[in-house]
Amino acid sequence: MPNILNLNAYQVLEVKENEHDYHIQAKTVLNPTHCPHCQSSDFVGFGRKEQLVRDLPIHGKRVGIYVDTKRFKCKSCERTFLERLPDVDEKRQMTSRLLAWMGKKSIKNTFVSIAEEIGVTENTVKAVFNDYINELERTVRFETPQWMGIDEIYLIKPRGVITNIQNRTVVEILHNRNKETISKYLNGLHNKESIKYVAMDMWRPYKDAVEEILPNAMIVIDKFHVVKMANEALEKVRKSVRLELDTKQRRYLKSDRLILLKRRKELSEKEEFLISGWLNNYPQLALAYIAKEAFYEIYEAENLIEANRRYGEWLTMIKPEIAPAFSDLIKAFENWQPYILNYFTHRITNAYTESLNSLIRVMDRLGRGYSFEALRAKILFSEGVHKDKLKRPKFEKRSKQMGNTMCRMALASDYANEDFYDSSEKQVIGNYGADISILIKKILNDEL
Secondary structure (H helix, E strand, O other): OOOOOOOOOEEEEEEEEOOOEEEEEEEEOOOOOOOOOOOOOOEEEEEEEEEEEEEEEEOOEEEEEEEEEEEEEEOOOOOEEEOOOOOEEOOOOEEHHHHHHHHHHHHHOOHHHHHHHHOOOHHHHHHHHHHHHHHHHHHOOOOOOOEEEEEEEEEOEEEEEEEEOOOOEEEEEOOOOOHHHHHHHHHOOOOHHHOOEEEEOOOHHHHHHHHHHOOOOEEEEOHHHHHHHHHHHHHHHHHHHHOOOOHHHHHHHHHOHHHHHOOHHHOOHHHHHHHHHHHHHOHHHHHHHHHHHHHHHHOOOOOHHHHHHHHHHHHHHOOOOOHHHHHHHHHHHHHOHHHHHHHHOOOOOOOOHHHHHHHHHHHHHHOOOOOHHHHHHHHHHOOOOEEEEEOOOOOOOOOOOOOHHHHHHHHHHHHHOOOOOOOOOOOEEEEEEEEHHHHHHHHHOOOO
8 A cells, every 4th residue: 555654664554534534544664673671672562552643634634643553571571562653752642743843833823723733632732832942942042132122012911022233133022021031031141241232211120130130231222212202292292282272173283293293304395384384373382393303403413422412402492381291201311311321422222113113013913812922932933034144255256466465364364253254164153033024024924
């Protein structure tokens, strides 16, 4: 009978097929050569036992292999044993190839759909998934970023997310964003001394954890989190002004909200005309808009001294009429001033913020019905989302102007530079993490 299983270690004896399943009777081709308990080769047959082993679907149907397993008794140690089934995971009673397939599949598909496709319980799929992820955690190591970003992403609830700023990748998603969790992660990093800068928002547990575990890393408050507070202050004023308007005017001011939040230098002529109308008629809104624009200009300063000067001038612009709306921004700036001003000496920022926000939105949609562990695995371990570190550039012909001596010097210099080569000369030696832009594309195209 043809071997429908394509497993050379088994002989197919019978195949029965119904609407949903293949039931395949099989036996092993080779007998055991020694006793697994004492290694003796002196043993005799001692009965048989039929075992059901799950395998990959065939023609869209579930597959069960009924193996006529032989039992033996060892004459030396007088213990009995069953023959070992090749290509079968004894823990799960399924073929090794099915186990590997389920692990990869469980990252992309729901446990319920896989359980239905294979003919096992949802808990079995979950257990296989956990084993698969644990193995990935053990074998896949992301490069420790020299420029680290600490932010949060909402997957069912707020989670701490660690990013590589230079490469715009996600390297870890933590169960929560508490200090203990952040500290434990940072403390377990390989080569954590290489971290030079950490960009974050104004969440004190992040700061406390970094200062405790990475005392030599410079903390830089992400500028997007700071200027966002200026927009929020303007919104407070807009809403208070809107309460004094009639229904028609309220509708117009609501629709013009996004125009007010844009930078003035980015406005079209039509948008400039609309804004001028609001600012000319409502002085309080004009004061808030001018203050918002001036705060953005602080971040256009060329150095720390100029930034400090601009901030002092900005404070004088905050009139009593708008002071309550801007109080949170002023308080935050003064409480976090050293870390905010670090930006002007080391312009480190979470440049991926816009992409990360897009990821948050699509993950919020994706997150319904998935556990945190499954969502984390989808982001970190899906196939095709990792950004690898290339160690060696493409071969290029030497320049005609370069002499042999210069060639040797260039090669020596290149090989001495550990940023580009290693002694094993492998092309790919590191993994920067999950590329945010690729993640978004895959999610939007239902490939994740």
